[in-house]
Amino acid sequence: MKAIKKALIAGLGAAAISGALLAGALPAQAESWHRVDTANSIVTCNAFLLLNYPAWHPSRVKCELDGTWHPFQTYGAYIWY
Numbered sequence: 001m002k003a004i005k006k007a008l009i010a011g012l013g014a015a016a017i018s019g020a021l022l023a024g025a026l027p028a029q030a031e032s033w034h035r036v037d038t039a040n041s042i043v044t045c046n047a048f049l050l051l052n053y054p055a056w057h058p059s060r061v062k063c064e065l066d067g068t069w070h071p072f073q074t075y076g077a078y079i080w081y
Contacts, residue, residue: 037077038066045075053079 036052039045045063053061060080065073 031081033062033078033080035076035078039063039075039077040073042075045077048077049079 037045037048039048042063049056049061049063056079062078063075064078066076067073
């Protein structure tokens, strides 16, 4: 009986340690915006998203201005996953 109790305690300790390690690793896997393309205009940026991610919900795709506006501006295409 003592052997079973020791094995159970050791198993629970190992599970607690692995759970703590896994909990630390989960935030690195959290969803966030990922850049998938760069375009010279907002039109080509949106066209890229429409052609490559047509079934994605609009809240999961976006085009953003890179930095502040200037004559040679680029736009970034982002997806949320």
